[in-house]
Amino acid sequence: xxxxxxxxxxxxxxxxxxxxxxxxxxxxxxxxxxxxxxxxxxxxxxxxxxxxxxxxxxxxxxxxxxxxxxxxxxxxxxxxxxxxxxxxxxxxxxxxxxxxxxxxxxxxxxxxxxxxxxxxxxxxxxxxxxxxxxxxxxxxxxxxxxxxxxxxxxxxxxxxxxxxxxxxxxxxxxxxxxxxxxxxxxxxxxxxxxxxxxxxxxxxxxxxxxxxxxxxxxxxxxxxxxxxxxxxxxxxxxxxxxxxxxxxxxxxxxxxxxxxxxxxxxxxxxxxxxxxxxxxxxxxxxxxxxxxxxxxxxxxxxxxxxxxxxxxxxxxxxxxxxxxxxxxxxxxxxxxxxxxxxxxxxxxxxxxxxxxxxxxxxxxxxxxxxxxxxxxxxxxxxxxxxxxxxxxxxxxxxxxxxxxxxxxxxxxxxx
Numbered sequence: 001x002x003x004x005x006x007x008x009x010x011x012x013x014x015x016x017x018x019x020x021x022x023x024x025x026x027x028x029x030x031x032x033x034x035x036x037x038x039x040x041x042x043x044x045x046x047x048x049x050x051x052x053x054x055x056x057x058x059x060x061x062x063x064x065x066x067x068x069x070x071x072x073x074x075x076x077x078x079x080x081x082x083x084x085x086x087x088x089x090x091x092x093x094x095x096x097x098x099x100x101x102x103x104x105x106x107x108x109x110x111x112x113x114x115x116x117x118x119x120x121x122x123x124x125x126x127x128x129x130x131x132x133x134x135x136x137x138x139x140x141x142x143x144x145x146x147x148x149x150x151x152x153x154x155x156x157x158x159x160x161x162x163x164x165x166x167x168x169x170x171x172x173x174x175x176x177x178x179x180x181x182x183x184x185x186x187x188x189x190x191x192x193x194x195x196x197x198x199x200x201x202x203x204x205x206x207x208x209x210x211x212x213x214x215x216x217x218x219x220x221x222x223x224x225x226x227x228x229x230x231x232x233x234x235x236x237x238x239x240x241x242x243x244x245x246x247x248x249x250x251x252x253x254x255x256x257x258x259x260x261x262x263x264x265x266x267x268x269x270x271x272x273x274x275x276x277x278x279x280x281x282x283x284x285x286x287x288x289x290x291x292x293x294x295x296x297x298x299x300x301x302x303x304x305x306x307x308x309x310x311x312x313x314x315x316x317x318x319x320x321x322x323x324x325x326x327x328x329x330x331x332x333x334x335x336x337x338x339x340x341x342x343x344x345x346x347x348x349x350x351x352x353x354x355x356x357x358x359x360x361x362x363x364x365x366x367x368x369x370x371x372x373x374x375x376x377x378x379x380x381x382x383x384x385x386x387x388x389x390x391x392x393x394x395x396x397x398x399x400x401x402x403x404x405x406x407x408x409x410x411x412x413x414x415x
Contacts, residue, residue, distance in 0.1 A: 003292035006042050009033055010285050014328050017278070018367045026373070027274040030281025043288045051287030052280045058161050059276050060242030062114075064249035065155070068224055069115035070270045071253050074263075075220035078107075078119050080213045082127035086205070093133050094194075094201040100124055100138050101190055104145035109156050110228045113146035117375035118272070125382050132206040136386070137197035139379065143363075143391075144398055146371045148189040150359040152182045154235050158279075159330050159358050159369075161241065163338035164351070170238035177352045177413055181406035185360055188402040196394060216256070223252035275370070279331060286335040298340035306346045310411035314353040318407040321354050322361020322399075326368045334358040349414035356406050363399035366391045 013033025017026045034051075037043040043051075072078055081103050089096035104124075108116045121142045128138045150157035154174050161168060169177065194201070213221075227248040234244040257263040289295070301320070305313045324333040337354045362368025366376055366388045379386060 002042055005040070006037065006288050006292045009036055009040075009042070010289060013281070013285060014332065018329065018373070025274050025278075027276075027278040027281065030278045030285070034281040034284035037284065037288050043284070043291065047287055047291060048284050051284040054165075054287070055280055055283040057165075057240050057242035058158050058279060060246045061155070061161055062158055062275055062279065063271075063273075064242075064245030064247075065112045065115060065158075066271045066273075066275065067246070067249040067253055067267065068227060069111055069119045070267050071220055071249075071256055072111070072115070072224060073119045073123075074267050074270060075217045075256060076214060077217050077220050077224070078123035079126065080217055081107075082120070082123040086127050086131050087207075089131075089205060091204045091207065093203055093205050096128070096131065096133070096205060097137055097141060097194065097197065097201050098190075100128075101141045101145055101193075104142050105149045105152075105186060108146050108149040109152040111224070112155060113150040113157050113369070113371040114275075114374060116142055116146040117371040118378055121375055121378045122382060125379075125384070130206070134200045135384065137193070137200045139375075139384065139386075140193060140197070140394060143372060143375045144189050144193060144395075145186070146375065147360055147363045147369055148185045148402060149182065150371075151178045151185075151355055153232075155231055155241060155245070157359050157371075159334045160355060162331060162334040163341070163355050163358055165338055165342065166240075167342070167351075168238075168241070171232060171235040174235070177410075178355075180409055180413060181352070181356055184409065185356075185402045185406040188405055189363070189398055192398045192401065193394075196397065219258075220252075220256040223256040226255075227252045278370075282329075282332050283335065286332055286339065289336065290339060294336060295339045295343060298336050299344040302337075302340055302346050302350060303344050306350060310347070310349060311408065313347070314349055314407050314410045315404070317350050318353045318357035318361070318403060318410075321357035322364070322403060325358055325361045326365045329367060329373075330358045330362045330369045347414075349411045352414055353407050353410050356403065356410070360399065360403050360406060363402070364392065364395040 013029055016029030020026060034048060038045055038048050085099040085103055086096060088099055104116050104120060107120050121139060124138050124142055125135055128135050154160050154168055230248045231245060234241060253264060253267055305316050321333055321337050341351055341354060362372060366372050
């Protein structure tokens with residue numbers, strides 16, 4: 001009976017996070033669900049504390065990445081990049097689409113998919129509006145590349161840390177596993193989006209004023225680039241990324257702002273710190289599910305999949321966790337899958353197959369990932385609205401072939 005009530009509370013909590021009744025912040029619903037589990041005695045306080053503690057590396061990673069993203073936003077780095085793309089397009093809408101997609105790929109790979117959703121999207125929106133073109137194809141490019149490129153590097157998606165935990169591969173082993181699937185994911189997503197948007201991408205664009213980078217933005221660019229080098233070195237050494245990310249981001253902020261207290265406070269105030277209790281609440285939910293056997297159930301499914309031929313096993317695992325991510329968001333599904341993988345013996349190729357499902361699978365629906373939810377929020381602030389149905393129709397065409405091809409090659413790579 002306790003398992004039933006745990007599942008009911010978890011389901012209601014996730015519904016609150018995704019639907020946001022009364023437009024309350026997502027973190028409120030996650031924390032309320034976690035508190036309810038403790039108050040009702042379904043999860044002891046020690047269990048909740050243990051769940052929160054498991055996410056320490058993720059919190060530090062997210063805090064650092066959000067700090068870098070806000071630094072880039074405040075100093076005008078993303079506005080400069082978007083304006084530069086418009087100028088470089090040479091009057092071509094199609095070329096502008098390609099450039100926005102490439103910028104989104106780089107931002108996702110080196111600053112995480114959340115940065116693409118939260119900061120690059122408004123900058124792209126402002127730039128394409130000035131250029132006098134239909135905004136939606138370029139906004140979709142931001143949304144879909146945020147997930148399609150989120151396993152290029154370990155730092156591209158916090159879900160990567162969630163699935164692997166302390167087993168996160170170092171940079172070179174990571175690239176050996178994920179470089180080809182990433183190329184396929186990015187390439188297929190581009191081709192499908194480009195085809196679906198072909199009519200909107202015909203014709204010229206209006207020219208805008210030349211892109212100007214300020215001295216502050218230039219310092220921010222160099223500081224962020226230095227941070228990227230540091231994180232790549234940390235990842236290459238196989239060290240934990242969380243503390244290194246926050247430490248490097250703090251240093252970059254101080255360098256870029258010359259440690260001026262007022263500017264540092266502005267950047268710190270602009271960070272969406274509510275993401276951290278949201279993620280902590282999700283960790284508590286997964287801890288409760290673990291105690292009623294959910295991880296064991298997922299592990300049993302993975303063990304059965306491991307008995308299939310490698311290609312069938314990889315595809316089944318990837319599509320299964322992708323489906324779960326669209327039902328309950330990819331962070332809790334990644335926590336469940338990662339915990340289950342760590343508890344059972346499965347072939348090595350199932351780990352990266354699950355990561356691809358967790359990272360790329362959310363491109364199906366607006367509820368799939370935190371990045372997509374943040375993208376929707378960013379659009380609403382600009383007065384744009386994209387319905388869940390419209391996103392689903394596009395997502396089905398974009399995600400399915402990309403997920404299939406990216407996962408298909410994994411058994412050969414991970415042998």
